Amino acid sequence: MGLVVAENVVKTYCMGDVEVNAIKGVSFEIEPASFVSFVGPSGSGKSTLLNMIGCLDHPSSGKLTVAGTDISSLNRQSSASFRGDNIGFIFQDFNLIPVLTIEENVEYPLLMVQDWPVSKRKARVRELLEAVGITEQANKYPHQLSGGQKQRVAIARALVTHAKLILADEPTANLDHDTAYRIIELMKKMRDEYGSTFIFSTHDPKIMDAAEIIYTLEDGKLNQQQGGDSHE
Amino acid sequence: MNKLIKIAARNLLRYQRRTFLTTLLITIGVVAMLLFVSTSGSFKAMMVGQITDSMIGHFQIHKKGYVSSIDSLPLTMNMSPKMFEKAQAFISERDDIEAWSPRIKLGAMFSNFSQTTNIRLNGVDPEKEIATCPELPKRIIAGKKEGLIEKGKILIPELIAKGLKIKPGDSIVLVATNKDGSVNGINFIVQGILEGISGPGGRDGYMHIEDARELLRMEDNEISEIAVRLKKPSSLKKTLGDLSASMGALKNQKGKPAFEIHGWNKLSPFSNIAKMIDLMTLFINIMLVSIVLISVMNVMIMAVYERIREIGTIAAMGTQPSAILKLFISEGLLLGILGAFIGSVLSVIIIVVLQQAEITFSFGRQTGLVLYPVIGIKDILLASSMVIVVAVLASVQPAWKASKMDPIDALRHV
Numbered sequence: 001m002g003l004v005v006a007e008n009v010v011k012t013y014c015m016g017d018v019e020v021n022a023i024k025g026v027s028f029e030i031e032p033a034s035f036v037s038f039v040g041p042s043g044s045g046k047s048t049l050l051n052m053i054g055c056l057d058h059p060s061s062g063k064l065t066v067a068g069t070d071i072s073s074l075n076r077q078s079s080a081s082f083r084g085d086n087i088g089f090i091f092q093d094f095n096l097i098p099v100l101t102i103e104e105n106v107e108y109p110l111l112m113v114q115d116w117p118v119s120k121r122k123a124r125v126r127e128l129l130e131a132v133g134i135t136e137q138a139n140k141y142p143h144q145l146s147g148g149q150k151q152r153v154a155i156a157r158a159l160v161t162h163a164k165l166i167l168a169d170e171p172t173a174n175l176d177h178d179t180a181y182r183i184i185e186l187m188k189k190m191r192d193e194y195g196s197t198f199i200f201s202t203h204d205p206k207i208m209d210a211a212e213i214i215y216t217l218e219d220g221k222l223n224q225q226q227g228g229d230s231h232e
Numbered sequence: 233m234n235k236l237i238k239i240a241a242r243n244l245l246r247y248q249r250r251t252f253l254t255t256l257l258i259t260i261g262v263v264a265m266l267l268f269v270s271t272s273g274s275f276k277a278m279m280v281g282q283i284t285d286s287m288i289g290h291f292q293i294h295k296k297g298y299v300s301s302i303d304s305l306p307l308t309m310n311m312s313p314k315m316f317e318k319a320q321a322f323i324s325e326r327d328d329i330e331a332w333s334p335r336i337k338l339g340a341m342f343s344n345f346s347q348t349t350n351i352r353l354n355g356v357d358p359e360k361e362i363a364t365c366p367e368l369p370k371r372i373i374a375g376k377k378e379g380l381i382e383k384g385k386i387l388i389p390e391l392i393a394k395g396l397k398i399k400p401g402d403s404i405v406l407v408a409t410n411k412d413g414s415v416n417g418i419n420f421i422v423q424g425i426l427e428g429i430s431g432p433g434g435r436d437g438y439m440h441i442e443d444a445r446e447l448l449r450m451e452d453n454e455i456s457e458i459a460v461r462l463k464k465p466s467s468l469k470k471t472l473g474d475l476s477a478s479m480g481a482l483k484n485q486k487g488k489p490a491f492e493i494h495g496w497n498k499l500s501p502f503s504n505i506a507k508m509i510d511l512m513t514l515f516i517n518i519m520l521v522s523i524v525l526i527s528v529m530n531v532m533i534m535a536v537y538e539r540i541r542e543i544g545t546i547a548a549m550g551t552q553p554s555a556i557l558k559l560f561i562s563e564g565l566l567l568g569i570l571g572a573f574i575g576s577v578l579s580v581i582i583i584v585v586l587q588q589a590e591i592t593f594s595f596g597r598q599t600g601l602v603l604y605p606v607i608g609i610k611d612i613l614l615a616s617s618m619v620i621v622v623a624v625l626a627s628v629q630p631a632w633k634a635s636k637m638d639p640i641d642a643l644r645h646v
Contacts, residue, residue, distance in 0.1 A: 056548060056639050077552060084550020091643070095545040099242035111235050113550040156550075 009062035022048040036203040037211030050177035054167045069077040084113035087131035090100040090168035094140040094150040103138040106156045119145025128156040148179035168200035184210045240562035254531045261523040262575025270605035286367035288496045290460030307411040313453040331363035332465045336444040337456040340408040350435045355444020375400030375424025385423035387438040393425040407516045523532040528626035536630045544642025557635035562628025572616035
């Protein structure tokens with residue numbers, strides 16, 4: 001069974017008296033350790049779909065299963081627990097916590113969400129910092145880092161909990177092209193190393209080519225195509 | 233919990249100026265409250281001590297109806313020897329009573345042979361009076377203090393001494409109307425001059441109880457009142473309750489209670505001032521609560537507003553709403569603890585400085601009263617815990633709002 005299975009998922013928003021169909025009955029299945037991209041123009045429903053897969057939002061109808069759990073009916077607390085155990089997030093604006101050092105930012109999910117013992121926690125954080133190549137920045141604060149470095153920290157933070165699924169909404173939008181490409185390469189390397197599934201959204205054609213599977217969203221409908229860089 | 237506190241502390245340090253100003257506001261509130269409590273409390277304790285230790289005693293026993301007509305010092309309302317014996321029996325058997333003093337209260341005409349005035353007098357047994365009102369000899373500002381009062385002598389209030397230009401050793405005459413309406417006069421020597429203090433009885437003179445009996449031609453051992461000193465003033469309520477229950481059972485010929493017992497607070501109008509001080513302390517407390525509530529709530533509302541995306545991020549990562557709630561409440565808690573701690577330390581320093589400065593003030597006719605503020609650990613703990621609890625309560629609403637935030641909306645916030 002796939003890691004993410006969507007069956008006729010619909011998402012409808014009410015804006016005043018008007019109903020807006022953001023996602024119009026999409027179905028897909030994403031296998032574990034995939035490197036998947038959702039592409040499409042602004043307003044096509046990429047973020048909406050990622051939010052639903054990330055258990056931040058619920059489908060209006062249809063069934064959405066992530067890591068074997070039907071996430072459509074999870075309540076607020078259960079959703080938070082599910083995200084903490086299974087999903088890592090990488091944000092366009094990095095969203096690092098400014099009062100914490102780089103090491104503490106990566107440590108945060110283990111400390112506040114999963115409550116790991118200190119020795120195990122420290123070892124895991126060191127491993128991830130090393131994996132993304134920012135060990136030397138460990139004691140710095142986010143404002144002391146470049147955009148690319150911040151996104152590496154965000155990748156480390158997303159992976160630190162052994163998340164099965166990493167969701168990245170426009171992870172390269174705030175980076176220059178070279179840095180963006182290096183970040184995508186790093187994400188792919190992390191996929192290879194840790195076996196997590198990466199799903200990212202982008203509208204940069206050069207970045208989307210790095211994906212092995214590309215889903216194109218247009219007006220809430222989904223088309224699948226093989227990516228430019230197949231895993232197999 | 234430590235991890236939450238650590239992150240909360242970092243968040244407070246992030247906005248140093250705001251944290252500083254909020255802490256300063258709380259500190260000022262705590263200092264204002266503790267200084268008021270210490271100075272007003274010390275003033276109250278000093279005045280109450282003065283009233284009970286040099287004038288009234290902790291409570292008094294009278295024949296029923298005496299207090300309501302005490303202004304005219306009615307000799308007809310004195311306790312009979314039999315009543316006095318019964319009253320003695322009741323108070324002698326109690327362990328919580330340190331001393332008691334029988335008094336004959338009388339009004340007399342006072343003359344220095346050239347001028348005449350009225351005087352209110354207490355006829356007392358010097359030993360028993362000193363045991364009951366140990367501070368009374370300290371009120372003697374001129375003349376011999378030892379032994380309080382000798383037979384054939386009189387202690388006169390400062391106002392009469394000044395008005396009639398009388399000094400210790402002068403001879404005066406007292407003329408008093410007896411219970412049966414006849415008049416008697418006796419010469420006395422002024423032994424000393426008494427400092428006047430605020431309240432009824434604060435400008436009374438003193439004489440030996442046997443002299444009072446002689447002046448009033450009393451053949452029996454009757455008295456006007458018994459002043460009682462407790463071992464622990466704090467036991468006043470209980471002692472009064474017990475005695476009222478036991479002595480109240482004694483009825484007069486009309487079947488009504490024979491005795492009445494009043495605590496110092498019912499006999500001195502200063503108790504109303506004490507009540508006012510307590511009321512003002514309450515208002516100061518309300519002000520402090522308001523300061524802490526508004527300042528902490530304001531700073532926490534701002535903190536939540538400015539960190540909406542951050543809240544969205546930690547929520548997306550799987551942080552439980554309860555943990556987000558605790559994080560923001562911890563920030564309020566730390567603000568409260570910081571303000572309470574600095575405020576308490578600063579207050580203690582200021583109070584020590586005030587103690588060293590020995591600032592004097594006047595109250596009524598009394599001048600040169602030394603302000604000696606004292607603060608107890610109980611007051612500090614009360615103020616601190618009040619501030620901390622209010623700071624936590626003030627952060628609950630913003631923290632609740634943060635914990636209930638939809639992660640998607642929070643992440644979209646610009």
